[in-house]
Amino acid sequence: MTLLEPTTTASVDRTIKLITTGKSGGSTCNTDLAAEPWDFDSRPGYGPGASMGDVIPTNAPRQGSLPAEYRDASPEELDRRIRAVKETMGERLVILGHFYQRSEVVQYADYVGDSFQLANAAKANPKADAIVFCGVHFMAETADLLSGPDQAVILPNLAAGCSMADMANIDQVEECWEELEAQFGPLDQPGSDGRVPVIPVTYMNSSAALKAFCGRNGGIVCTSSNAETVLAWAFERGQRVLFFPDQHLGRNTAKAMGVPLEQMPMWNPNRPMGGNDAETLDDSQVILWHGFCSVHKRFTVEQIERARVEYPGVRVIVHPECPMPVVDAADEYGSTDYISKAIAAAPAGSTFAIGTEINLVQRLAAQYPEHTIFCLDDVVCPCSTMYRIHPGYLAWVLESLADSDSTGPEAARVVNRITVPAADAAPARLALERMLAARPPVAGGGGIVAS
């Protein structure tokens, strides 16, 4: 596991403010990004940024209003208050910061990494009563699954969901499963080849309810680092895979494994049989859920072509949540961890065009001044749900915790605790454990996807 040292020198927030006040060139996808996130807590939608056009579920958690003392505090005041609580709580507190989080928050993180690295960091700190996860909702759920029962996992702003994770909910997936059962017969009965008709595979970017669904139905979780290993695990046990919620990760990974595109139909949850006929489903190897990440959907082949013209010799690396033509046009693709390691290992003077969330790209550019590193998309457009975390919310949850001078989460005033219901926790952990136990089919097997 690689966890980066927090760095403080890059700020997408500052870039956006300079653009919107005309003090800098460039453009942003939404000038509302210059406002503070609490301006959007009571409004419908995900807030400004790359996910604005996606439909937020009606039952998505809502953040209550942030007390004025945090909304009105200056950055210096918030900085002093956050550091004071960190100092007071010491080992009783761990702050986790996702790679895509704004630098104004990442500077306080004890660990910076991807969602699974951070969930493991929660597990590796059993002395912490409180784990404050500066990421999005499904990440805090995963940290709750992997941390101890007496540890409270806290999400500073409940409106920090994930538009991709929200594109598949448990009711839709159960309905889909019933339709597949009508098509293929009992889904837990192996055929003559010893494999069941369908294995469900969920991306880490999904609710705990979907991870639990996979645990109950012989399925498994994957990350963007191990998707190929996990799909190989699933094909050993199933004639086909139902992959949710990210169609692009599923398609890019299965294609790299040799699965023909015509055997990867899409499942649209709003249409009977997902919009497929029986023959198509019979022939399928991977049924792809109609989900996507609005941040990674912004990257295009034209951006790559332009980067190659403007920067001859540029190395283009994109995330596998990007659409297939973009992944095909790039030099490499891989998880955030893969991208970070590729840059760290490159000789000085390298030039990188990166297709992933702008906060990570800008931080990497600041961290490695010996390279030229830029985002493929020159419109500054961060993830709108990561954007919902701000130092004001962080100060609020931390000072609530520090209100108590006793130890233990029940002694402190824990706000915004994320708890996975007991009925889901055990099967969700089972699906995660299957992922951890899965091994690549060929020892030392290569491939471009990070492993």
Ligand code: SF4
């Ligand atoms: S970048 Fe995409 S997948 Fe990641 S949290 Fe944001 S919307 Fe979700």
